[in-house]
Amino acid sequence: MGQADRTTPADLVGATDATHFFTFDGRRVAARPGQSIAAALWTAGILAWRETRGAARPRGAFCGIGQCHDCLATVNGRPNRRACLVTARPGDEVTTQKGHGHAEPR
Amino acid sequence: MPSPGDPYDVAVLGAGPAGLAAAVTAAEQGLTVALLDAAQQPGGQYYRHPAPAARATRPDALHHDWRVFAGLRERLDAAEGVTRLYGHHVWSMTREAPGSPWSLHALTGEGDDDDASAPGTGTTVQARAMLLATGSHERHLPFPGWTLPGVVSAGGAQAMLKSGLALPGTRVVVAGSGPLLLAAATSLAAAGADVPEVIEASGYLGYARHPAALAANPGKLTEAARHGAALLRHRVRPRTRSAVTEAHGADRVEAVTVSRLGRDWRPVPGSERRVACDALAVGHGLVPRTELATTLGCATRRAADGTYALELGPLQETSLRGLWAAGETSGVGGAQAALVEGELAALAITARLTGRRPAPARRLRALRRRRDHLRAFADAMAAAHAPGPGWTRWLGDDTEVCRCEEVTAARVREAVADYGARDPRSVKLLTRAGMGWCQGRVCGTAVACLAAAAPDATPAPPDRRLLATPVPLGTLASLTPADPPPAAPDDPSEGHPS
Incomplete structure (x- = not known):
């Protein structure tokens, strides 16, 4: 089955085609109304938006329900937001969270 | 709806299958109900569905029993006396003394809220009876x-x-x-x-x-x-x-x-x-989310898959009088068991609070029989999928066991073999495994297995956590004296499941 004729989750449930846009590290990313930041990033093929505090390894959503905190991102300058819980809003600026997300240790 | 300041008759924590069934049943029996959930809409994990803004015309396409949920939601909308408190992350459950009302301390504003100036506002909900329907998380x-x-x-x-x-x-x-x-x-x-x-x-x-x-x-x-x-x-x-x-x-x-x-x-x-x-x-597999109850000293039982579930009486009451549980908290058993247990618990709570018989004896008997059948199946399922101890052999030395604190298997094994750790708590103090953001929810099973590998180890006890979700210090500091801080557990010797 080719990419073009694949069913999508949105087709399956008959969701609206409307989209809005936010940015991730400066790149434009489309989101559906009500979609979480993590879900919109997955749909754009982006799986990592955090670098761990220790080894600076890439991480993204793991548990998908706000428990594991692996998906922490910096949203509009505020670090440590769980991307799987936060709804993407038009014009949001999402950036990769490095370490604890603060420029200076607190 | 209770007058301002009065406690609700019952607080139902969790709006998944068990909590929804309980909330609508209790409300239809005439009780005032506070229904709390961390999510912005009902359904829990099982009936999870897109936000209304997605305008999904076929939300049922990803569910095989959507009609059941749609029916519960209709009853919820029609019921008087249910206050829906979505977006509430409950971090502690307390009461001053056995018999006094329960206080649920919750944070609102995490998650969907975009007001960066006021993250995590604290609130307290009081109720005469408490039903825990917090479901499970993954192992x-x-x-x-x-x-x-x-x-x-x-x-x-x-x-x-x-x-x-x-x-x-x-x-x-x-x-x-x-x-x-x-x-x-x-x-x-x-x-x-x-x-x-x-x-x-x-x-x-x-x-x-x-x-x-x-x-x-x-x-x-x-x-x-x-x-x-x-x-x-x-x-x-x-x-x-x-x-x-x-x-x-x-x-x-x-x-x-x-x-x-x-x-x-x-x-x-x-x-x-x-x-x-x-x-x-x-x-x-899944692990019951019981920490709000175990922190108060609620009795637990070890299921066939090694997880701890709340020990319940025949009408879903825990070992703490006034605290009931339904669904996965009483052992991972699936949505059908949760629906039956939620209804049963709500009828039991109604009987306790009103002193009258809530339902025909026939109905209660049928619910109990159905619950027992589904529980028997859940036990068989738990036994069939219980992890075998040999799984630790696929770990490499550098495999991270604790994702939050980046603690490897080698360091956990060192804590056990060289420093004498025999339980997850000692491993945590030695290595920081389980000390991070998720508070050991993700690595808990693995750390417990590795600690239990020592020849003289005993099974890890159920989790106890003072705070069930991360809480900003400012929220704790702003608790008024009227809100009792999360304090000493109720006396667990107070009673047995009844």
Whole structure:
């Protein structure tokens, strides 16, 4: 089955085609109304938006329900937001969270 | 609705199948109900669905019993006396003395709230009776490469699909153990993902050892057959007695190694084969979320899969008088059991608070019988999918066990072998495993298994946590004296399940 004729989750449930846009590290990313930041990033093929505090390894959503905190991102300058819980809003600026997300240790 | 300052008759914590069934039943019996959930809408994990803004015209396409949920939601909308408190993250449950009202301390404003100036506003809800319907979270067993982007939890893949309409990749291997894998594989395939294999560490023959539990629950066999037919239709190959023992890739998963497993889940050397994929959804069953109750000293029982569930009386009351539980908190048993237990608990609470008989004896008897049948099936299921101790053999020295604090298997083993740690708490103090953001919810099982590997180890006790969710210090500081701080547990000797 080719990419073009694949069913999508949105087709399956008959969701609206409307989209809005936010940015991730400066790149434009489309989101559906009500979609979480993590879900919109997955749909754009982006799986990592955090670098761990220790080894600076890439991480993204793991548990998908706000428990594991692996998906922490910096949203509009505020670090440590769980991307799987936060709804993407038009014009949001999402950036990769490095370490604890603060420029200076607190 | 109670007058301002008066406690609700009952607070129901969790708006999944158990909590919804309980809330509508209690309200229809005339009680005032506070229904709390961390999510912004009802459904829990099982009936998770897109936000209203997605305007999904076929939300039922990712559910096989959506009608049940739609029915509950209609009753909820029609019921008077239910205050819906969504977006409430409850971090503590207290009461001043046995018999006095419960206080639920919650944070609002985390998650969906975009008001960066006021994150995590604190609030307190009081109720005369308390029903815990907090469900479960997934059990994880680490393996080399499991922290790679693209490796996601099976429940997480389900959740991100059901509400976020998102897939982690186009070719998704599903692996681990338990019935959730079949449900996840079925929905991923229906939503357009290529699912080459479902890899189950146990065999399904385990169920055959419990013929009575199967015979009493024909619906469960129908459910299994429906998943089987769907997988066949999507050309998904189920593999039993196998496990993903490594995920490969540089910055994201590109392939996994699948090994056959021996009797106790020990990987069979030489049986490895590689399966290409761009995502892996993995999980090893579910763990009841009971920490709000165990922190108060509630009695627990150890289920056949090694998890701790709340010990309940015949009408769903815990060992603390006035605190009831339904659904996965009383042992992972699925949505049907949760619906029955929620209704039963609500009828029991009504009887306690009003002093009158809430329902015909016939109805109570039928609910109890159905609950017992479903519980018997749940026990058979737990036994069939209990992790074998051999799984720790697929860990590498540098496999991260604790994802938050980046603690490797070698460091945990060192804490056990060289420093004498015999339980997760000692391992945590020595290595920081379980001390991070998730508070050990993800690594807890693995750390407990590694600590139990010592010859003189005893099984880890159930989790106790003073705070059930991260709380800003400012919120704690702003508690007024009228809000009792989370204090000493109630006296657990107060009573037995009744």
